[in-house]
Amino acid sequence: MEDDYKKWLTQFRKGYIELCTLMALKTNGNMHGIALIHFFENMDLQVNEGTLYPLLNRMEQNGWLESSWNMPKTSGHPKREYKISTKGELILPKLVETYNLHHKSIEKIKEIKL
Template sequence: MEDDYKKWLAQFRKGYIELCTLIALKENGSMHGVVLMRFFSDMELTINEGTLYPLLNRMEQNGWLESSWNMPKSSGHPKREYKISSKGEKILPKLIETYDAYNKTLLNLKGRKDDN
């Protein structure tokens, strides 16, 4: 049973984190991956690098994000900065609408009394 739960959770989290990422970048502008992880942590959504970076790459391949390399003015190494793309901007309202509809259904199901 634990393996089944872990598989389900992994799939659920992927879509949920994609949605949260699009919202975060739309509301806050472009961010580096590390900054995005800290932002999510502040929102009590823990994401590790092994989850976030493949997800960001996949979202960029899908055209939902764009990235560019930010060269530091002083010392340090270049960092990739992510922002929501126009395609991401267009799909975000539909994703939010779908999430809200599913969440409403879940809340309705949980609130139902057993009629038997």
């Protein structure tokens, strides 16, 4: 049973973190991966680099995000910054609507007294 739960949780988190990533970039503009991780931590959502970076790559391949390298003016390493793409802007309201509908359904089901 624990394996089944872990598989379900992995799939659930992928979709949920994709939605949160689009919302974060829509709200905050360009962000690099570590900034997204810190943003999520401030929202009490724990996301590690091993989860986030493959997800960002997949979202970029799907056309939901665009990225570019930000070269520091003084010292430090270049950082890849992500921004929501036009396609990401178009799909975000649908994702939010779908999330809200499912959340409402779950809340209704929880209220049923069997």
